[in-house]
Structure formats: C-alpha cells, structure tokens
Amino acid sequence: MNFDLTDERQMLQDSLRRFLRDNQDGLRASTRLGDTENTLGFDAGIWGKLAELGVIGALFSEEDGGFAGAGFDLTTVFEELGRAGAVEPLLDTAILGGGLIAALGNETQKELVEQVIGGELHLALAHGEPNSRYDLAQVETTAQVDGDDIVLTGRKAVVINAEAADYLVVSARESGAASDEDGISLFLVPRDSAGLSLRGYALLAGGRAAEVDLDGLRLSADARLGAAGSAYAALKRATNRAEVALAAETLGAMEAATELTREYLLTRQQFGRPIGTFQALQHRMATLLIELEQARSAVINAAGHLDGSAAEQALQISAARNLIGRAGRLVAEESIQLHGGIAMTEEYELAHIAKRIVMADHRFGDTDTQLERFIDQSAA
Amino acid sequence: MDLNYSVEEQAFRAEVQEFLAQKLPKEMSDAMRLGHDLGKEGHEKWHAILNEQGWLAPNWPQEFGGCEWNAVQRHIFEEECCRANAPRIVPFGLAMLAPVLQKFGSKAQQDHYLPRILSGEDWWCQGYSEPGAGSDLASLKTRAVREGDHYVVNGQKTWTTLGQYANWIFCLVRTDPDAKQQAGISFLLIDMNTPGIEVRPIILLDGTHEVNEVWFTDVKVPVENLVGEENKGWTYAKYLLTHERTNIAGVGFSSAGLEAVKRMARSQMHRGRPLIENPHFAARAARAEIDLMAMSTTNLRIISRAASGQAPGVESSMLKVKGTEIRQEINDLARRAAGAYAMPFVSEALEGGNEPDMGPEGSAAAAPQYFNNRKLSIFGGSNEVQKNIIAKVKLGGGA
Ligand SMILES: Cc1cc2nc3c(=O)[nH]c(=O)nc-3n(C[C@H](O)[C@H](O)[C@H](O)COP(=O)(O)OP(=O)(O)OC[C@H]3O[C@@H](n4cnc5c(N)ncnc54)[C@H](O)[C@@H]3O)c2cc1C
Ligand SMILES: Cc1cc2nc3c(=O)[nH]c(=O)nc-3n(C[C@H](O)[C@H](O)[C@H](O)COP(=O)(O)OP(=O)(O)OC[C@H]3O[C@@H](n4cnc5c(N)ncnc54)[C@H](O)[C@@H]3O)c2cc1C
Numbered sequence: 001m002n003f004d005l006t007d008e009r010q011m012l013q014d015s016l017r018r019f020l021r022d023n024q025d026g027l028r029a030s031t032r033l034g035d036t037e038n039t040l041g042f043d044a045g046i047w048g049k050l051a052e053l054g055v056i057g058a059l060f061s062e063e064d065g066g067f068a069g070a071g072f073d074l075t076t077v078f079e080e081l082g083r084a085g086a087v088e089p090l091l092d093t094a095i096l097g098g099g100l101i102a103a104l105g106n107e108t109q110k111e112l113v114e115q116v117i118g119g120e121l122h123l124a125l126a127h128g129e130p131n132s133r134y135d136l137a138q139v140e141t142t143a144q145v146d147g148d149d150i151v152l153t154g155r156k157a158v159v160i161n162a163e164a165a166d167y168l169v170v171s172a173r174e175s176g177a178a179s180d181e182d183g184i185s186l187f188l189v190p191r192d193s194a195g196l197s198l199r200g201y202a203l204l205a206g207g208r209a210a211e212v213d214l215d216g217l218r219l220s221a222d223a224r225l226g227a228a229g230s231a232y233a234a235l236k237r238a239t240n241r242a243e244v245a246l247a248a249e250t251l252g253a254m255e256a257a258t259e260l261t262r263e264y265l266l267t268r269q270q271f272g273r274p275i276g277t278f279q280a281l282q283h284r285m286a287t288l289l290i291e292l293e294q295a296r297s298a299v300i301n302a303a304g305h306l307d308g309s310a311a312e313q314a315l316q317i318s319a320a321r322n323l324i325g326r327a328g329r330l331v332a333e334e335s336i337q338l339h340g341g342i343a344m345t346e347e348y349e350l351a352h353i354a355k356r357i358v359m360a361d362h363r364f365g366d367t368d369t370q371l372e373r374f375i376d377q378s379a380a
Numbered sequence: 381m382d383l384n385y386s387v388e389e390q391a392f393r394a395e396v397q398e399f400l401a402q403k404l405p406k407e408m409s410d411a412m413r414l415g416h417d418l419g420k421e422g423h424e425k426w427h428a429i430l431n432e433q434g435w436l437a438p439n440w441p442q443e444f445g446g447c448e449w450n451a452v453q454r455h456i457f458e459e460e461c462c463r464a465n466a467p468r469i470v471p472f473g474l475a476m477l478a479p480v481l482q483k484f485g486s487k488a489q490q491d492h493y494l495p496r497i498l499s500g501e502d503w504w505c506q507g508y509s510e511p512g513a514g515s516d517l518a519s520l521k522t523r524a525v526r527e528g529d530h531y532v533v534n535g536q537k538t539w540t541t542l543g544q545y546a547n548w549i550f551c552l553v554r555t556d557p558d559a560k561q562q563a564g565i566s567f568l569l570i571d572m573n574t575p576g577i578e579v580r581p582i583i584l585l586d587g588t589h590e591v592n593e594v595w596f597t598d599v600k601v602p603v604e605n606l607v608g609e610e611n612k613g614w615t616y617a618k619y620l621l622t623h624e625r626t627n628i629a630g631v632g633f634s635s636a637g638l639e640a641v642k643r644m645a646r647s648q649m650h651r652g653r654p655l656i657e658n659p660h661f662a663a664r665a666a667r668a669e670i671d672l673m674a675m676s677t678t679n680l681r682i683i684s685r686a687a688s689g690q691a692p693g694v695e696s697s698m699l700k701v702k703g704t705e706i707r708q709e710i711n712d713l714a715r716r717a718a719g720a721y722a723m724p725f726v727s728e729a730l731e732g733g734n735e736p737d738m739g740p741e742g743s744a745a746a747a748p749q750y751f752n753n754r755k756l757s758i759f760g761g762s763n764e765v766q767k768n769i770i771a772k773v774k775l776g777g778g779a
Contacts, residue, residue, distance in 0.1 A: 033587035034727060130739065133650050133719045157739070158720045179652065201738065204586070204725040204747050211738060270516040280764050329712070336754045340514055340762065341539050344584050344755055351585035355751065358715075362722050362747075368660040372651075 003300070008068070009076045012058055016077065019053055020084035027086050031206030031352050039200060040164045041208030042088045050088060051119025059094045064102040065114050071306035074241060075248035075299055082252025085352050087206035089122070089161040091242055091249075097123025097169050099238040100186060104226035109188060112167065124165035126156040126189075126212050127235065134365040136235060137181045141214060143172035150221055152187065152195075152214040162210035163200045165191050170214065174229045181232040186225040193217055205359035206352065240313050243364050244302045247320045250328050250360045251292075251299050257335040257353045258288050264339050275338075284334055291327040298323040311377060318365075318373040325367030332357040383677075385456075393456050400464040403429050409465035413640065415745025417588070417731050418467055420545045426467045427500045436498055437474055444482060444494050451683040454627075462632025470542060473497040473504035477550050480567070480616050484608040493569070507537040507551035507570070507594060508617070515765050517552070518561040518614065522596065524553035524568060526603070526610075531555075531568065533576075533599040539759070543579050543592035547572050556611050567613035569605040576600075584755075586748035587727060621761070628696060628760065629679040629703035634672050637710040640742050641665060644717040647740050655717060668709050675702050694773045697766040704756040704763060711750040718743035 005013060020027065026043045029035075050056060058073050060066025074095070081090065098116040101109055101123075115121035132138035141154025152172050162168060168189045176183030189196060195217030200210040226234065265276030265285060275281055302320035305312050332354040336343040343350045361367055385393070408426060411418055418426075430436040438454045440446020449457065461468075469475070478497055481490055496502040513520040522535025533553060543549065549570050556564030572579070576599040582591045608616055642665065645656035655661050682695045715722045721739020729737055729744040737744040757763040 033583070033725060128720055130721075131649055133648060133655075135651065158723055199738075202725045202727075203723050204751075205723070209724065269512070270514060270519075272516075272519075278764075280767070333708075333754065337757055337763075340758050341509075341755075344751075344758070346583040346585050346587065355585060358750075359723055359747065361716075362718075362720055366716055366719075368658075368664075368716065369650075371660060 005072070005076065009072060012054070012068075012073075013076050013080060015053055016055055016080045017083070019049065020080060020086060023049075024084070027084055027088075028349075028352070030087050031085065033202065033204070033346055035202075039208065041161065041202070041206075042164070047088060048119050050090070051117065056090065056094050056098075056119060057117045059090065060098065060102060060113065060117060064110075065117055071241075071244055071303035074245045074306075075251075075303045078245040078248040079252035079255075079299075082249035082254075082356065083256045085206075085253065085256065085349065085356055087203075087356075089124075089164070089207060091245055092125060092161040093121075093123045093165070095242045095245055096125040096238050097165070097167070099241060100125065100169050100225060100231075100234055101188070103234045103237065104186060104231065105188075106222075108222075109225065112188075121167075122161060122165045124159050124161040124168050125238075126159045126162065126168045126170045128157045128159070130155060130157045132157070134369045135179060136239060136364075137184070137232060138179045139171050139173045139184050140178050141170070141172040143174050143185055143187065145174075145221070146218075148221055150187065150219045150224065152189070152217040152219065154214050156212040156214070158209045159212050160203070160207060160209045162191070162198055162212055163208055167191065168196075168212065169225065170212075171231065171235065172214075176229070183229045184231050184235070185228050186231040186235070187219055187223045188225060189217065189219060189223065193219070203359070205355040236310075239364055240317055241306065243317050243321055244299070244306055246360055246363060247299050247302055247317075247324050250324050250357055251295050253353050253356045253360075254292055254295055254324075254328055254331045257331050257350060257357065258292055260350050260353070261285065261288070261335040261338050264342075268339075281338055284338060288331055288334055291330055295324050295327045311380065314373065315377040318370040318377060321365065322367055322370035322374055325361050325370060328357045328360065329367070385452075389452060389456060392453055393460060396457055396460045397464075399433060399435070400460060400466060403433065404464055404466050405429075408467060412465040412467055414729075414737065414742055415749050416729065419731075423467060423470055423545075424500055427469065430469070431498055431500065436469070437478070439475060440478060440494075441482065444478075444490070445498055451686040452680075455631075455680065455683050458627055459632045459635070462636045465636060470503070472506050472541070472546075472550075473502060473548075476506060476620050477504050480550075480607060480620050483619065484567075484616050486604075488604070489569075489607065502548050503542075503546045505540050505543040505546035505549045505572075505594075507540055507549045509539045510536060511538050515762055517617075518565070520552055520554060520565065522551065522553045523557070524555050524566060524601070526555070529603050531601045531603065531606070533568070533570065533596045533601055535596050537594040537596075538591075539582070540579075540592045540594050541590060543572075543594055544581065544589065549594065550607075552613050552617055555613075559611065562614040564611055565613040565617070566610050567607040567616045568601055569607065570596075570599065570601050571605075574599050574601065584752060586752045587725065587730070588748070588752060590752075622696075629675060629699040630707050630756075631672070631676045631679050631703070634703070634707050634710055635676075637707065637714065638665070638669060638672065641710060641713045641717055644714065644740050644742050644746075648717060648719060661713075661716070664709075665713055668706060668713060671702070671706050671709075675699070675706060678702070694770045697761075697769045700760065700766050701757075701763045701770075707756055708750075708753055711746075711753050714742065714746040715750040718746040722747040 026046050030042045057066040058068040061069035102113050144151045170187045170189045174185050195215050197213045198210040268275045298320040302316045305316040437446035438449045442448045510520050524531040524533045551568045555566040576597040578595040580593040581589045648655040650658050721743040724738045
C-alpha cells in the first residue's frame with residue numbers, strides 16, 4: 001500500500017495550488033453574488049492559464065490527447081480547485097463535455113477535444129430536465145429524424161456553463177419510454193443554433209447556468225455522437241468521473257473550511273481568551289477533523305475504483321458521495337456556527353466555500369439519493 | 381391536563397383567522413410563502429394594517445395602546461399569522477425597545493416614542509453588537525463621554541439588522557471605562573440622522589442586505605436620550621433580552637416551513653413517484669414533524685406557565701436551541717426537495733418582483749433561506765451560549 005501521490009501528481013498539485021493561491025482575486029471575482037456584468041461565470045484569463053499549466057490535459061488520457069486522466073489525476077486537480085473555491089467549469093467543459101466527445105465522437109468530432117485541452121473551447125452537458133431530478137435515464141426531450149436532419153424538442157434544466165459554451169452536448173430520446181436507458185442519444189449542438197434559446201442566471205455558489213429550450217432545433221445527422229439511442233453507458237461513465245471529481249472538489253473545500261475555522265478559533269477573542277479554549281468548541285473541531293479524514297478515505301476509495309466494474313464503481317461512488325454529503329453538511333454548518341456572524345458575510349471567504357460544499361450535493365444525486373443507490377448496489 | 385384550547389381561546393383564534401382572511405393582502409402572503417423579500421414598503425404596509433386593527437402591540441399594556449394579550453393569546457396570534465403567511469413584525473421598536481421604555485423610560489420618553497412606534501413614524505434598530513463584542517457583549521467599546529447637556533459618542537456597532545431603514549437606534553455605550561465590564565454601560569437612544577453617523581451595508585452569504593455596520597464619529601446625543609440611569613444600561617439590556625427571547629421557538633415558522641416542504645415534495649417526482657413518498661425523504665420529514673409536535677407542546681407548557689405569572693427560566697434557552705435546530709432542519713429539507721433547482725440564484729425573483737421561480741414553487745428561496753437561517757443559531761445569544769446557560773443553572777458555576 002502506498003497512499004502518496006506520484007511525483008507527476010505531486011508536481012501538478014504543487015503548481016496548481018500555487019497558481020490558484022496567486023490568483024485568488026480573479027477567482028473570487030466570479031463568485032460575487034449580484035455581479036450581473038460577468039455573464040461568462042468565470043475568468044477567461046485564468047482559464048487560459050489553467051490550460052497552459054496542463055490542468056485540462058491532466059483530465060484526459062494519452063489516447064484522447066491528454067497526458068493523464070486516471071481517477072487520482074482527477075482528484076488531484078479537483079481537490080485543489082475545491083480548496084481555492086474556484087468555480088471554473090472544468091467539470092463541465094472537460095470531464096462531461098470533453099469526456100463524452102472523447103468517448104463517443106468520430107475523428108472530426110474528436111478534434112474538439114484538442115481545442116478543449118488547449119483552453120480554446122467551452123462545452124456544457126445539457127442533460128437534466130425539469131422532471132428528471134437525479135435520474136440519469138429520465139429524458140423527455142425528443143430527437144426526431146426528418147430526412148437527413150434531426151429535430152430536437154424539449155427543455156433542459158440548470159445547464160451549467162451553457163452561456164459560455166461553444167457547443168452543448170444535448171441528450172435526447174430517439175426511442176423508448178421516458179425513463180429507459182435505451183434510446184438516449186447525444187448531439188453536438190452549436191450554442192448559437194436557431195431553435196435554441198437560453199435563459200441564463202447566476203448560481204448561488206458561483207458560476208452560471210441556464211434553462212435551455214430546444215424548439216424544433218434542426219441538426220444534420222452527423223451532429224450525433226456515437227450510434228443512435230445508445231449513449232447511456234457513456235453518459236454513466238462520464239457522470240461517474242464527474243462525481244469523483246466533484247467529491248474531491250468538495251473534500252478540498254471541506255479542508256479549506258476546516259482550516260479557516262481552526263485558525264479562527266485560535267485568534268478570535270471573547271471573554272478575554274481565544275474561543276478555541278472553550279471545550280464546547282474544541283470537541284466540535286475535533287469532530288470535524290475526524291470527519292475530514294473519513295471524507296478523504298471515501299474519495300480515495302471512489303477514485304481508486306474508477307476503472308473497476310460498473311457495479312464496483314456504482315457502490316464506491318455512492319458511498320463516497322453519501323459520506324461527503326453528510327460530512328460536508330456538517331463541516332459547512334459547523335464552520336459557520338463556530339465562526340459566528342462573520343462567516344455569514346458574503347465577503348468572508350468561508351461563506352463562499354461553505355456554499356460550494358453544500359450546493360455540490362445538488363448535482364448528480366444528493367446524499368439521500370446516493371444512499372438509495374448504495375442500498376440498491378449492496379443488496380444486488 | 382387538558383390539551384385543548386378553552387372556548388375563549390378558540391373564539392379568539394377564529395377572530396384572528398377572520399381578520400387575516402379579510403385584511404392580509406394576497407400579494408404579501410404570496411411573497412412570504414415563496415420566501416421573497418417584502419421590502420421596506422411591504423413591512424410598513426402590514427404594520428399599518430395591524431395598527432388600524434389595534435393589534436400591533438400584543439405584549440404592551442393597554443395604557444400604552446397595546447392589546448395586553450396573555451401568552452396563550454400571543455401564541456395563537458403568531459401561529460395563525462405564520463399559517464396565513466403573514467409578514468413577521470419587525471421586533472426592534474415594538475417588542476424590544478418598547479418594554480424597556482415602559483419599565484425604565486421617563487414619562488417624557490414614553491409619551492414621545494411609544495406613539496411613534498405604533499404609528500410607524502420611527503423605525504428602530506438594535507445597536508448592541510460590535511466587532512469585538514459578540515457573545516461577550518459586555519466587552520463593548522463604543523464610548524459616550526458627557527459634555528454638558530450632550531454625550532459625545534465614538535465607536536462602531538455591527539450586525540445592525542435593517543439599520544438601512546431605521547431612523548433611530550438604541551445603543552449600549554460605555555460611559556465609565558474604569559468600571560468593571562457590565563457596570564460602566566449605558567442605554568442611549570440615538571437619532572440616525574445626527575451628523576457623524578455612517579451606515580455601511582454588509583451583504584450576507586445569500587446576497588441579502590439585511591445587516592449593517594454603524595459608525596459613530598463625535599456624534600452629539602442629548603442627555604435626555606439616556607434611558608434610566610447612567611451606567612445601569614446592562615440591567616435594561618438584560619430586561620430587553622428576556623423580551624427578545626419571546627417566540628424564540630418559532631413554532632409557527634416551522635409549521636409553515638414544513639407545509640411548504642411537503643407541498644414541494646408532492647410536486648417533485650423521484651424514481652417514478654412523488655418525492656413525498658420516497659422513504660428516505662419521508663423519514664427525515666417525519667422526524668422533523670415529530671420533533672416539532674413535541675416542541676410545540678413544550679412551547680405551550682412554558683407559555684401557559686408564563687401566562688399564570690411564572691417567569692420562564694432556562695426553558696427559554698431550551699426553546700431557542702431546539703426551535704432553531706428544527707427550523708434549520710426544515711430549511712435543509714426544503715433545499716433538498718428543490719433538487720437541482722436549488723442551485724440558481726435569481727435575485728429578481730427573491731427581491732419580490734413577479735419573476736416566477738425557475739423550478740418548483742418555492743425553489744428559488746430554498747437554498748438562500750437555508751444559508752440565511754444559519755443565523756438563527758448564532759444571534760440572540762448563540763446556541764452554545766444558551767447551552768452554557770442551561771448547564772450553569774443545572775450544574776452550577778463550573779460551566
Ligand atoms: C468494560 C471495561 C473494561 C475496562 N478494562 C480495563 C482494564 O482492563 N484495565 C484498566 O486499567 N482499566 C480498564 N477499564 C477502565 C477504563 O480505562 C476507564 O473506565 C476509563 O479510563 C474512564 O475512566 P472512568 O470510567 O473512571 O470515567 P471518568 O474518567 O470518571 O470519566 C467520566 C466521564 O467524564 C469524561 N471526562 C473525563 N475527563 C474529561 C476531560 N478532561 N474532558 C472531557 N471529558 C472528560 C469522560 O470522557 C467520561 O465521559 C475498563 C473499563 C470498562 C468500562
Ligand atoms: C444575521 C444577523 C443579525 C444580527 N442582528 C443584530 C442586531 O440587529 N443587533 C445586534 O446588536 N446584534 C445583531 N447580531 C449579532 C449577534 O447577536 C452576534 O452575532 C452574536 O451575539 C454572536 O457574536 P459573534 O458573531 O461575534 O460570534 P462570537 O461571539 O465570536 O462567537 C463565535 C463562536 O464562539 C462561540 N462562543 C463564544 N463564546 C463562547 C463560550 N463562552 N462558550 C462556548 N462557545 C462560545 C459562539 O457560540 C460561536 O459559535 C446579528 C447577527 C447576525 C448573524
């Protein structure tokens with residue numbers, strides 16, 4: 001057993017951490033609530049530098065044009081993003097959008113991956129719908145073949161990074177019932193296509209998303225990614241990777257929140273002494289530190305099984321995300337409570353970090369949903 | 381033991397329901413139900429409606445224009461207001477300052493300020509906390525130095541709720557820097573329009589402008605604005621706190637919140653069934669409801685004891701802790717029920733415009749409210765401080 005990072009990953013971690021620390025102001029600017037100027041949701045300059053640093057390439061395998069791409073590469077990158085509270089849409093452009101094109105695309109389509117790795121192209125996955133909640137197979141948007149064209153009709157919900165994306169990877173049903181795994185296809189849709197309209201908005205935890213309406217949107221058949229009706233497996237694979245990345249990002253944020261709280265308990269004076277000298281608070285700090293170690297192990301479990309069987313992945317990912325969901329909520333709430341009023345202010349870094357932690361639970365399946373998936377899997 | 385309300389109490393409840401059905405504007409209850417902000421005008425409007433009815437000051441004695449309702453009546457009124465999604469009355473003037481003036485204020489102060497509180501002419505805010513004085517309130521540093529017929533005030537208050545709307549602030553200030561902490565503090569009424577006062581907004585993590593910093597630079601305050609005696613302010617502050625801690629259990633808010641959670645969970649499908657039928661979600665909602673049912677009775681037990689003249693002791697601390705835990709859990713359930721639609725931050729919707737929520741009804745406010753209500757366990761004496769009080773009473777001085 002060896003739980004140390006490889007030299008390559010250690011270097012990636014060090015350089016990314018340093019870069020994010022040096023660019024705190026730029027990173028935070030994209031998270032300000034009420035900033036209606038920034039319709040990108042992130043800082044384009046920082047994005048370019050992340051690409052230069054090789055951070056995007058680290059999320060893809062050599063075969064796909066990157067240089068890493070394993071579970072622990074994802075967790076190395078995302079833990080740092082989480083620690084810094086970054087809202088840069090690496091999950092959306094690289095892991096989801098880029099990952100799906102790499103998995104399903106033909107040679108021409110795959111050229112887009114190169115541009116993603118180079119930092120020149122943005123993507124979003126338009127998959128969730130108003131009625132789908134966290135069910136990956138639930139797709140009501142339809143794709144109808146009409147001669148050489150395909151016509152998309154439906155509504156996609158809370159599509160993160162949609163406004164900044166050059167292409168949306170859109171899921172639509174070509175056959176089957178609304179919640180069948182079979183019959184779902186993916187399409188590459190230029191964002192400025194006729195028949196596509198966006199209603200963009202900010203997200204509480206930073207970044208932006210949009211409601212996407214597809215109103216008889218026409219595509220040529222070569223916009224389809226892979227074979228008709230068979231995208232589910234690739235979608236599952238991409239979201240599995242995204243869930244591991246998200247768990248790692250949340251872990252990084254939990255570390256940051258815990259560290260800020262630890263420092264605050266040592267410095268904040270009330271009743272003539274640091275509040276960290278009150279045992280009521282000491283024990284709670286100790287609990288956070290224990291939970292943090294548990295969370296780290298859960299992320300390691302999930303990342304280490306990302307190449308395992310489908311069943312193994314499902315079990316480990318649900319376990320990790322359920323544990324992170326519980327421990328994350330505890331860390332976020334306790335960090336705020338132990339700080340008192342100051343942590344409630346938008347200006348104080350912890351507020352943003354706490355929101356990242358809690359709101360992560362609303363992607364791909366919340367704590368309860370993960371518990372159900374775990375039960376399904378362990379009973380199977 | 382009788383768990384039922386008396387005939388008179390039931391008649392009173394019917395009267396309150398009737399009033400709310402007639403007088404509570406629909407756009408107001410809609411905004412409240414969806415968790416949208418009312419704005420200053422909204423608060424003032426509801427204040428005026430209650431004043432016209434003579435129901436603005438449930439806790440005031442009749443001689444000052446109040447209803448002089450007993451604790452059970454007040455409870456019924458609050459419960460029905462919450463159930464009907466009526467706005468919360470801003471407590472600073474009516475529920476906090478007024479009892480202090482009624483007990484410790486001069487006749488001139490009572491005659492001047494109390495009617496203006498009722499009419500809504502004055503909007504009060506509370507200037508207790510300072511950056512270095514939170515839980516340890518007695519360490520406050522804002523100085524008031526007497527010069528002739530004025531005090532000259534210098535210092536900074538913080539967390540001043542709705543101070544941006546207020547034209548008056550009641551403050552704790554240090555008048556004797558040499559006295560032991562609690563001893564040198566006075567209770568001052570300060571006109572916010574006095575030169576030297578600056579109000580700076582603090583934006584909270586849900587994007588709301590609810591609290592402020594208030595800075596005082598050589599602010600001249602007439603000595604008539606001192607309440608009671610100089611250096612005795614701590615006594616009045618503590619008296620005020622006993623009033624601040626009424627309705628601390630927030631049973632009505634929790635009941636209304638739980639209803640909203642159930643509404644949303646009925647409308648959301650999860651694994652082919654309404655979320656409300658999902659065993660994990662349903663179990664958590666049921667646990668919150670069970671806790672709430674018991675707390676509602678704990679609350680009534682304490683209230684009926686208070687109605688018969690016994691002052692609540694550590695029970696109010698217990699209600700604060702349990703009540704806030706339950707409300708925060710219900711906020712968490714609402715956020716979860718909203719699913720992915722908890723993520724959007726659509727300030728136009730929250731600020732009371734007619735922008736509909738992006739997702740299910742109530743979803744826009746679900747996560748912001750969850751974060752905003754982290755304050756419940758921090759302010760008004762944090763839950764840790766409440767537990768210290770409970771432990772101190774039950775275990776003795778060691779806590
Ligand atoms: C089944 C069993 C088997 C055992 N076997 C052995 C054995 O083989 N050999 C042996 O030598 N001993 C043994 N022990 C004894 C065991 O180590 C003691 O019970 C233990 O050290 C706690 O001491 P105590 O029971 O006197 O509790 P106390 O020390 O009196 O503690 C009472 C409570 O106060 C808390 N407390 C105490 N100090 C603090 C503090 N500073 N801050 C916060 N909280 C505090 C404790 O956590 C506990 O909750 C055994 C005990 C049990 C129950
Ligand atoms: C939204 C909001 C609105 C507010 N509105 C007002 C207002 O209108 N007017 C006003 O005057 N004030 C207001 N307050 C201030 C509020 O009363 C303080 O935030 C509160 O007293 C806690 O102080 P603090 O934030 O400085 O935290 P601190 O006192 O620094 O506490 C930090 C942490 O330490 C814990 N702690 C402190 N002392 C002890 C101890 N002895 N034992 C164990 N734990 C301890 C606390 O519980 C907390 O977890 C408001 C606060 C908020 C957040």
